[in-house]
Amino acid sequence: MKxxxxxxxxxxxxxxxGCxxxxCRDARNGGKSNRTRFSVLVETDEGKVLIDTSPDMRQQMLSRGIKHIDAVxxxxxxxxxYTGFGEFHRVQSHVDVYGVTDTLDYILDYVSFLKPRRHDVIPGEPFEIIGLEFxxxxxxxxxxxxxxxxxIREGDRKVVISGDTDNNIPEKSLELIMDPDLFIVDAIIPDDVGFHVKKHMDAKEATEMAEKIRAKEVVMTHLSHYYKPHEEAVATFPLGYDGMEFIF
Ligand SMILES: [Zn+2]
Ligand SMILES: [Zn+2]
Ligand SMILES: [Zn+2]
Structure with missing residues (x-):
């Protein structure tokens, strides 16, 4: 998988x-500090799955040459x-969409005009798309x-995407996410900015979480402008950047 x-x-x-x-200046000058909103593409020979549909989905698909998505x-x-899903208007309809019931109820109210094919999933119960186990x-x-x-599992390889979360991940979930090959983790701010953001982890908490679940490799995402410009910040933190790829 890629x-x-x-x-x-x-x-x-x-x-x-306005910042x-x-x-933000480094981002405007074309540096890797330029960050579009959250989305992850998962690919195999059988197809492409998007984890979340960023408001920047259209730009992301065009700039990466993505022609078709098999599921979200x-x-x-x-x-x-989720709001970028609307960009499928007149591009793709009846897209297969997966999520827990509350989330699907809420989002599908907004995007019902695209007639997505709904798949309610239950935490802890695996399902298969494009030959991968999610x-x-x-x-x-x-x-x-x-x-x-x-x-995401393929054979003995395991990738975990934290999603937006603080560090109070339930015990039952911690058991499920142990020992990933790659941990893609919410780390919205560095730990030295003098304030804390609720609902998310800072870089210190994300690092502790990665150690707790014994992640072999960690990459931080959902990053704010409170980090130093990317090339400076990566000396301290394993920050991701738009377009970064991992092949397993
Ligand atoms: Zn800024
Ligand atoms: Zn978010
Ligand atoms: Zn959120």
Whole structure:
């Protein structure tokens, strides 16, 4: 399988409209600080699955030459994770969409005009798409009641995407996500900015979580402009960037 981080930004993306900080300036100058909103592409010879449909989905598909998506898995119903689905208008209809019932109820109300094919999934119960085994697990992202992360398995390889979450991931989920080859983790801010963001992990918490679940490789995502410009920040943190690929 191949995993591509299509979008590694937090909700407003980087640069933020109207912001002139060093990181946003680096983003405008074409640096890797330029971060579109969250989405991950999972590919095999059998097809392509999107984890979340970023508001920047159209731009992401065009810039990566993606012609067709076989399925979408939504982690939760926050604006920055699903609204790009509308960009399938007159491009693709009847897309297979997966998520927990609460999330599908909420999102499908907004995108019903595209007639997606609904697949309700249950945390801990595996399902197969494009020859891969997917399992969703509950995370903690209040006030969203049922936010999830995603486990992807192919043979003995295992990739875990945390989704948006703080570090109170339920015990049952921790058991499911142990020992991944790759952990793609929400780390919205570095740990030295003097404040904490609720609902997400900072880089320190994300690092501790990665150690707790014995991740072999870690990449941080859902990143805000509070990190230093990318090339400086990567000296300290394993930050992802838009277009970063992992092949297993
Ligand atoms: Zn988010
Ligand atoms: Zn900024
Ligand atoms: Zn969220």
């Amino acid at each position: 995993i591509t981080l299509l979008g590694t930004g937090d909700a407003p993306g980087t640069p933020i409209i 002139d900080c060093r990181t 898995i939504w982690t939760h119903g926050h604006y920055d994770h 399992t969703v697990f509950e995370v903690n992202h209040p006030p969203v009641e049922k936010a999830i992360g995603v486990i």
